[in-house]
Amino acid sequence: MASEPTVAELRELVAEFRPNAGHVLPSLNKVQETYGYISRRAIEVVARQLNTTPALIFGAVSYYSDFRTTPPPETEIAWCSGPACRLKGGDRIREAIQHTLQLPLNGHSDDHEYGFHLGQCNGTCTEAPQVWVNGKVVGNLTVAKAIELARDVKADS
Template structure:
């Protein structure tokens, strides 16, 4: 077992129902959930691999492929939708040449659409890593992408 997984598992010994926190912690460390990681989590938790994968694939947070350097999320919550969020997403898709869920070929950006960030008053919103960009316009997209 890779050393970093063993380290993570240590703090979840004897915790009931720790599969989800484990998956979160592993993803946080590795960037995504590899086949091996799922198999190790299954062994550690004493449940089958298919069960672990079943849980992981149920939740939107978990990813099974390596991600780009920056995560780019475009909000399509109600407020963002009403104020033109889908235009922002389309512009980003065009600029990066990827669809939501995809990663650019240079592994610079991974694009996702999310249902709501909860900063609806600033709609439409786009988030790069931890930077929230509010009151977005299609013309602002290129400038912002250029900063990363």
């Protein structure tokens, strides 16, 4: 797990952004793209940079499901919740992976080694049902293959 960025690093990272210019999402996205998540410290730095309150920034962070306030796990299985996947057994795959990893959706292991994430359809439906392992499509799954994948992820950590 990467160490938490310092205030100085964060200030430099968001120095280009200005108040009242539509920069809330761009600055938060930049923080997350750089460090993988948005720390409490980052929220405070962004708030200062955009001349607003940490409460308002936290309000935005907590509203969007793709912003994270904790570091992402080392290995993440993101499950596609889209309709094509659902029609081909996606929900049974979710159930099986959750029981194999012993995690709820959007949960991660205590050591941040692996996690399970809710993913949204991006139109790669030829591969349904699918999951993304650290962003890479693992498609045309069966429930059995998904369980084996989850077992491997768990065993490797």
